Amino acid sequence: MRIDAYITEHARKTPHQTALEEGKYSISYSCLDEDISIIASSLNDFEHCRFAILAESGIHYIKVLMAVYRSGNIAIPLPIELPGLSLERILDAACINNIIATKKQYLRFGDGFFERFGTVIVVSDDTAVETLSKRTILERNNPELRLVLYTSGTTGTPKGVMLSDKNLVSNSRSIIEVLNITPKDKAALVISPHHAFGNSIINSHLMAGGSIHTGTMNFIDPVFNLIESGVSIFYGVPSTYRILLRYPERFKKAFANVRTAASAGGAMDSVIVRSIRELSPGTQILPMYGQTEATARLAYLPSEDVDKFIDTIGKAIPGVTLDVFNSENRPVGPDITGELVVRGDNILLGYLNDEAATEKKIINGWMHTGDLAQKLPGGYLRLLGRKDDLIKIGDHRINPREIEKEIEMNNEVSSVFVVPVSHELMGNAISLMVIPNQKTKVDEIFAFCRKNLPGYLYPREILFIDHLPLSENGKISNRSIIEEYQHVKASM
Known part of the structure; x- marks a missing residue:
C-alpha cells in the first residue's frame, strides 16, 4: 500500500477532516485526494519513471509528491534551499529526464534551468497542470523504488537513497x-x-x-x-x-x-x-x-x-x-x-547508480x-x-567528539569543536574552535588541556566563533566543522 492510498482512505471515511494547513488556508482530506488525482493524471503516460520535484515547502509540495506516488512513478525531491551547484550535482548524479515544478519555482529558476529535461510539467497554485514539453524515455528502475532522497553525508558527494x-x-x-x-x-x-x-x-x-x-x-x-x-x-x-x-x-x-x-x-x-x-x-x-x-x-x-x-x-x-x-x-x-x-523493513534498497556504495552500506542484511x-x-x-570522523595522530586514532565533551564539561564554554590540522611529524594535530560564554578564558582551556590530555592532543590553537558550524542541511558534521575553520582562518 502506498502512502497516498491512506489519503484516499481518509477521504472516504472522514472527508471533511482537515488534512493540511498553510497560513490561514486549509484543505480537507477529500479535496486533497481530489487535487492529488488531478496532478497524477498528467503523468499517466509515464510508467515507473524518475521525476524530479521542484516545489517550495508547503501544501503544493505535498500534493505534487503524493501525485507522483499515485501515478506509479518515482519521486526525487530537489531541496530548493540548496545552492544551484548542489542541485546541479544531484541532477547529474540521478540522470533525470522528467521534472514537475510549481509555477513559483519555474519562474524562480527560469527557462534555461529546465532545458535539460525532456519532460517539464508545471503546477499552478489552483492545481492547474501545464505540460510544457514531453519526451517519454523507457527507464529500467528497481521495481520497488518509489522515492529517492539525496543526502550529502559528511563528504559532500551526493548519494541518492532509494526507498520503497x-x-x-x-x-x-x-x-x-x-x-x-x-x-x-x-x-x-x-x-x-x-x-x-x-x-x-x-x-x-x-x-x-x-x-x-x-x-x-x-x-x-x-x-x-x-x-x-x-x-x-x-x-x-x-x-x-x-x-x-x-x-x-x-x-x-x-x-x-x-x-x-x-x-x-x-x-x-x-x-x-x-x-x-x-x-x-x-x-x-x-x-x-x-x-x-x-x-x-x-x-x-x-x-x-x-x-x-x-x-x-x-x-x-x-x-x-x-x-x-x-x-x-x-x-x-x-x-x-x-x-x-541496523536491520528492519525501513532499510534502504540501495544507492541510486552506486552499487559499490550499496555493497559497503548493506552487509549480510545489516545496514552499517x-x-x-x-x-x-x-x-x-x-x-x-562517526567512524569517518576519527582523526589519526601518529599511531593514535582519536574520536573528536570525546575530546569536545571532555573540554566542555570541565571549562567555561558554550561549545567546543575539534578540527584536524596537518602536522609535520605526526601527520595530524588538533586545533579547537570555541563558542565562548561570558567567563571563557583561552589560557584556562590551554591549561586544562596541558594537565588532562595526552601531549599529542594539546591544541595548536584556539579560535573563538560566534555560531554553530552547521552544514547546508542544518547539521553539524566533521566536514562543516572543517569548512568553518577554513573560513575563520581565511578571514584572519
Missing part, C-alpha cells in the same frame, strides 16, 4: 506508535520536507489521518502563531529549539498546549531539555535518532527517560533491530565501542550506519561519533 513503499509505510507505522499519533493530532512542519525528517512527518501524520500545519523558520512570529493554532506535536532539529528558546515568553505561551516536542537531526542537549521543562512543564520531550538510509527514524528516547539517558539515542523503534559490531562484523558486548548496525556506539543496559545505545 514498504520502507515508507513501515517506518511511518513505527513513528505513529512511538509518538501515539491519532487523527486528533496536528503537527507543525517548519523544517524542510525535502529531507528524511520532514518527509517522515508528512507520511506519519497523513497515514494516521491527522493534520499538518506547514510553515518555515524564516520569521519567528509566524512560527509561534502556527504553534498556537492548535499544534499538539512540534518537530524540530536542535537548532530549531535553540532559536525558539531565545524568546522564552513567546515559547511559554505557544507551547502551553503542545503535547510532545520531538527532535531529530542531532543530539538534544541537557540545556535545551532543561529550558523546555522550565517553560512548558506539561510538554513531553521525545528525542529521536535516524538516518536517511533508514527512511527516517531508527531509535527514540522515551520521555520518561530523557533526564536519565540524555547522552544516549535511546532504544530501537518498533520493527527495527539495532546492534553494535566490531571490525569483523560480529556483535560486541556492553560498553565496547563498535559500529552501530557509520556511527560509533556502545550498548547500555535496557537496550539503550550511546553514540560516540
